[in-house]
Each structure stands twice: as C-alpha cells, then as structure tokens.
Amino acid sequence: MDAGVLVFADLSSGELDDAGRGILAEGQRLASTLGAPWGAACFAGAPDEAYEAFKPYEVPQILELQSDRSDGSDASAGFDLSDYPLAQAEALAAAAHVAGAKVVLLAHTDLGSLLAPALAARLQGALFTEAVSYSREWAGLTLRRQGLGARVVEQQIWRDPPAAAVPLVLTMSPRALSSVVLSGTRPGEAVRTACSAPLQTSGCGARVTSRVPPDPQTVDVSEAEVIFCAGKGCDRETFDALCEVAKLVGGSVGVTRPVYDQGFAGFERMIGQTGKTVVPRFYLGLGISGSMHHVGGIKDSKRIVTLNIDAKAPMFPNSDEGFVADAGQVLPRLLERVRERARIKGAA
Numbered sequence: 001m002d003a004g005v006l007v008f009a010d011l012s013s014g015e016l017d018d019a020g021r022g023i024l025a026e027g028q029r030l031a032s033t034l035g036a037p038w039g040a041a042c043f044a045g046a047p048d049e050a051y052e053a054f055k056p057y058e059v060p061q062i063l064e065l066q067s068d069r070s071d072g073s074d075a076s077a078g079f080d081l082s083d084y085p086l087a088q089a090e091a092l093a094a095a096a097h098v099a100g101a102k103v104v105l106l107a108h109t110d111l112g113s114l115l116a117p118a119l120a121a122r123l124q125g126a127l128f129t130e131a132v133s134y135s136r137e138w139a140g141l142t143l144r145r146q147g148l149g150a151r152v153v154e155q156q157i158w159r160d161p162p163a164a165a166v167p168l169v170l171t172m173s174p175r176a177l178s179s180v181v182l183s184g185t186r187p188g189e190a191v192r193t194a195c196s197a198p199l200q201t202s203g204c205g206a207r208v209t210s211r212v213p214p215d216p217q218t219v220d221v222s223e224a225e226v227i228f229c230a231g232k233g234c235d236r237e238t239f240d241a242l243c244e245v246a247k248l249v250g251g252s253v254g255v256t257r258p259v260y261d262q263g264f265a266g267f268e269r270m271i272g273q274t275g276k277t278v279v280p281r282f283y284l285g286l287g288i289s290g291s292m293h294h295v296g297g298i299k300d301s302k303r304i305v306t307l308n309i310d311a312k313a314p315m316f317p318n319s320d321e322g323f324v325a326d327a328g329q330v331l332p333r334l335l336e337r338v339r340e341r342a343r344i345k346g347a348a
C-alpha cells in the first residue's frame with residue numbers, strides 16, 4: 001500500500017461518528033491538495049456494517065490494525081487493544097510504516113489527542129495538533145490553529161511535503177471538519193487489509209480501566225455539547241428553572257455578562273469576547289439581546305436557537321431558529337415537560 005496520507009478513523013463505538021466522517025473527508029481533501037495517494041487505518045473488531053460509512057469517501061484501502069502478542073502468553077487471555085493507548089499508537093505507527101505514509105491525519109478527539117504525540121514520537125515525526133485549516137503554498141504545507149481562546153491564529157509550515165523525510169502527524173479540530181465529500185467522488189468499496197503489530201502488554205504503559213463521560217454540569221463550557229444560555233431577560237427564578245432543565249436533559253449552563261455581574265453564575269460560565277468561546281451542537285439563548293461581544297463567542301455553534309420577548313433583538317438574525325416569547329412564562333412550562341419526561345423515563 002502506498003498512502004502519502006494515512007487517515008485514522010475511530011470505530012471504537014462500532015460505527016463511524018461525525019468526527020470519523022469529517023476526518024475521512026478531510027483526508028480525501030488533503031491527499032488531493034498534496035497530489036498524494038491516501039488510505040485509512042482503524043482498529044480491527046468493528047462490525048462489517050461500520051465500513052459501509054466509508055463508501056462515500058472513495059477510500060482506496062483500509063488497514064485494519066490488530067495486536068499480535070509477542071510476549072509468549074496466550075492470546076486468548078483477552079488482550080484488548082482498545083485498553084492500551086500506547087499499544088494503539090504502536091499499531092498505528094506500524095501501519096504508517098506499512099503504508100509509507102508522509103502524513104498521518106487524526107481528528108483531535110479524546111482518542112486522537114492521546115494517540116498523536118505518542119505516534120509522532122514513535123515515527124520520529126513532526127506533530128501539529130488541532131489544526132483548523134491548511135493550504136499548499138510554495139514553501140510547503142501551511143498549517144493553522146487558533147490560540148488564546150481563538151483570539152490569534154498560529155501558523156506553521158511543513159516544508160516540501162512530497163519529499164519530506166520526516167513524517168507529519170496532524171490532528172484536525174473536530175469543529176473544523178466537514179463530512180462533505182470532494183465533488184466528482186464516486187462511492188466505492190475499499191480493499192480491507194489486516195495489519196498486525198507485535199505488541200507486549202508489559203511495554204504498553206497505562207491501561208484504560210473505565211471511561212467516564214464528562215458531567216455537563218461541570219464540564220468546561222467551551223467543550224460542552226449542549227448549552228442553555230441565560231441573558232439579562234432571565235430573572236433569578238427563570239435562571240434556576242433553566243439550570244434544572246439543563247441538568248435534566250444533560251446540557252450545560254452558560255451566561256452573558258450581565259447575568260455573571262448579578263452573581264447568578266461564575267466567570268467560567270460566561271460566554272463571549274471576554275468569556276469563553278463555545279462550539280456546541282446546540283445552543284439555546286434566552287433573554288439575550290445579541291451584542292457582538294456575546295455573539296462572537298457562539299457563532300461557530302452548530303445550531304443556535306433564540307428566545308426573546310423583542311422580535312427586533314439582534315440575536316434573531318444570528319440564529320438558526322427563533323421564538324418571540326417571554327422567558328418567564330416559557331421556562332416553567334418547559335421545566336414541567338422535562339420533569340414529566342424524566343419521571344416517565346425513571347419509571348420505565
């Protein structure tokens with residue numbers, strides 16, 4: 001296999017998720033930008049149906065990575081590659097060698113951010129993490145990422161990609177990924193090839209014993225998936241109702257400057273220019289006028305829904321969906337509905 005670009009697709013959940021689809025599409029684009037062949041690598045064990053999702057990206061070849069125990073112990077003892085991140089990095093490095101990869105591309109997810117540095121160390125390669133964009137220029141591949149809460153853009157150049165002696169391990173920020181395929185792509189079946197790496201559990205470092213999802217109540221609001229944000233149009237009672245709704249549906253609470261100033265929430269919950277930049281899948285703003293200082297911090301959210309009593313509030317043009325209503329009336333009714341659903345779910 002000759003893959004100038006090797007894309008790691010995570011199938012640990014048994015299917016290709018949004019980040020997986022996004023990174024495959026990005027691999028296709030990067031290979032086209034570099035004029036290089038490409039392929040994908042994933043850990044073996046996913047059901048055959050998971051590979052259906054690769055078809056739209058015209059992936060020429062998929063390397064299925066598996067452990068090949070070389071410590072003399074019984075393989076049936078249950079060595080599970082997914083428990084050992086360093087073993088995963090080892091297997092991925094072996095795949096990069098097999099593929100002759102010049103660039104290994106990963107989504108900057110929890111797993112991708114864990115694997116990338118270990119992989120770069122094993123390949124003795126260059127590492128660039130959380131890229132938001134790249135372009136091919138005369139000097140090489142220009143890579144960009146955001147810094148200081150998205151206030152600055154850092155730029156680095158990986159020189160002469162086709163001839164580079166040092167491979168590049170590149171992670172892309174999930175928020176910069178789009179699963180849209182290149183035009184002209186014809187969906188097709190990829191050739192799947194098994195790829196084994198000799199592994200020894202003794203050299204695998206830390207072992208994952210359990211995975212605990214982040215608590216939406218305490219997770220950093222900049223990493224929250226669902227945000228309920230309160231503006232000055234929410235009084236204390238409405239704000240408390242909003243917090244309970246967020247808790248019951250597994251969302252996180254955010255606030256605007258005036259709500260922080262009133263002491264309803266800590267500074268770490270404030271969203272906007274002075275506060276945090278957020279990129280949730282869903283953002284619901286209640287009683288928020290839509291000043292540029294706040295909107296600047298939410299504009300990359302996937303879906304923005306607004307509720308405001310004033311139909312002319314600037315927040316509406318910045319939203320995907322809007323409701324003209326009184327938050328003080330809507331919140332108690334919403335809370336009732338959510339409590340009822342939670343009761344039904346609890347009883348089931």
Ligand SMILES: Cc1cc2nc3c(=O)[nH]c(=O)nc-3n(C[C@H](O)[C@H](O)[C@H](O)COP(=O)(O)OP(=O)(O)OC[C@H]3O[C@@H](n4cnc5c(N)ncnc54)[C@H](O)[C@@H]3O)c2cc1C
Pocket residue numbers: 230231232233234255256257258259270271272273274275276286287288289290291292293294297307308309310313325326327328
């Ligand atoms: C340098 C600088 C940095 C700043 N940084 C930030 C920042 O990081 N984050 C931030 O949020 N702000 C920031 N601000 C403040 C910002 O300019 C705005 O003042 C602030 O965002 C306004 O918050 P708000 O929308 O909650 O309040 P308001 O602008 O007062 O809007 C309240 C809204 O609630 C609506 N409303 C009232 N009653 C109801 C009701 N019963 N039901 C529904 N809607 C109702 C009103 O129609 C109105 O649109 C910054 C300001 C400066 C100068």
